[in-house]
Amino acid sequence: MKRIDQKIIDQTLELIKSQEREGAGNERIKTIVNRLLNDLFNAMADLDITSEEMWKACDWLTQTGKNNEYGLVYAGLGIEKFMDDMMDWEDEQVGIHNKTPRTIEGPLYVAGSPESTSYAELETEAEPDGERLYMSGVVRDENGNPIPGAKVEVWHCNLKGLYSHFDSSQPEFNLRRAINVAEDGKYEFKSFVPVGYACPPNGSTDTLMKLLGRHGARPAHIHFFVTAPGYRKLTTQINIEGDPLTFDDFAFATRPELVPHIERIPAEDAPKYGKDEAFAKIDFDFNMVHEVTDAAPGENHRTRATVEA
Ligand code: MBD
Numbered sequence: 453m454k455r456i457d458q459k460i461i462d463q464t465l466e467l468i469k470s471q472e473r474e475g476a477g478n479e480r481i482k483t484i485v486n487r488l489l490n491d492l493f494n495a496m497a498d499l500d501i502t503s504e505e506m507w508k509a510c511d512w513l514t515q516t517g518k519n520n521e522y523g524l525v526y527a528g529l530g531i532e533k534f535m536d537d538m539m540d541w542e543d544e545q546v547g548i549h550n551k552t553p554r555t556i557e558g559p560l561y562v563a564g565s566p567e568s569t570s571y572a573e574l575e576t577e578a579e580p581d582g583e584r585l586y587m588s589g590v591v592r593d594e595n596g597n598p599i600p601g602a603k604v605e606v607w608h609c610n611l612k613g614l615y616s617h618f619d620s621s622q623p624e625f626n627l628r629r630a631i632n633v634a635e636d637g638k639y640e641f642k643s644f645v646p647v648g649y650a651c652p653p654n655g656s657t658d659t660l661m662k663l664l665g666r667h668g669a670r671p672a673h674i675h676f677f678v679t680a681p682g683y684r685k686l687t688t689q690i691n692i693e694g695d696p697l698t699f700d701d702f703a704f705a706t707r708p709e710l711v712p713h714i715e716r717i718p719a720e721d722a723p724k725y726g727k728d729e730a731f732a733k734i735d736f737d738f739n740m741v742h743e744v745t746d747a748a749p750g751e752n753h754r755t756r757a758t759v760e761a
């Protein structure tokens with residue numbers, strides 16, 4: 453039951469729209485804003501939203517911006533996941549299959565990480581209590597052939613669940629690297645098994661999650677951008693198998709195909725793999741598809757953190 457006549461809602465929407473000048477401004481923005489206002493005003497009426505609630509929301513939005521938490525809110529409300537759903541559906545419609553599934557980027561990427569060829573060690577700062585991890589695989593095209601010249605950017609958090617740059621106590625680019633693959637398409641990195649992530653306590657996202665009766669935690673995961681000339685940028689993650697939150701991720705990023713088996717190699721078998729200590733081993737190939745014009749591009753131009761030289 454609306455607390456106001458539909459006629460008045462529509463009149464107000466019309467009034468607001470009537471100030472737009474033809475030929476001025478941006479048509480796409482006009483369409484989007486008018487649609488969102490339409491849905492918002494109707495929701496305000498349907499839900500009997502009070503002045504108190506409206507201004508609480510304004511305060512929360514203001515604080516979220518001050519905290520730089522909108523990227524986190526997009527993740528936690530499933531907005532970023534829903535964009536993936538739409539792009540996946542579009543891929544299916546145009547017949548794109550057999551690719552490594554995409555999943556959300558999240559708000560914690562930093563551009564410009566140190567580059568190397570075929571192999572990288574992610575720890576700028578050693579994590580002495582970490583369980584050693586080696587992850588490796590091949591970047592492949594639609595036919596399974598390696599893609600020479602592909603680049604694998606990788607980033608993950610430390611054992612406190614914090615990401616370098618956003619956590620200023622870590623060295624710049626700690627646990628962030630860019631690996632250029634050679635002719636064989638292979639990449640490998642040495643790191644440690646990361647832990648899960650939790651939203652900053654009492655921040656805007658955490659506050660919202662609590663009001664929704666939800667948690668603000670992610671299972672342990674590792675992020676990737678995989679790029680190659682002519683191919684669609686792949687934004688994805690893998691999960692650490694066995695994490696209790698694997699399918700209870702506040703950011704909805706887990707996909708069954710992105711939970712590779714993690715194998716534990718004891719110290720005595722390590723030399724067989726050319727390693728000198730016990731380690732956890734993940735094998736994971738990235739299957740790329742060519743850039744196409746009839747489905748969403750792999751890249752978007754959201755503002756990303758960079759490090760001043
Ligand atoms: C993360 O580490 C992350 O990957 C996402 C999507 C949201 C918050 C923290």
Ligand code: FE
Pocket residue numbers: 558560649673675
């Ligand atoms: Fe993350």
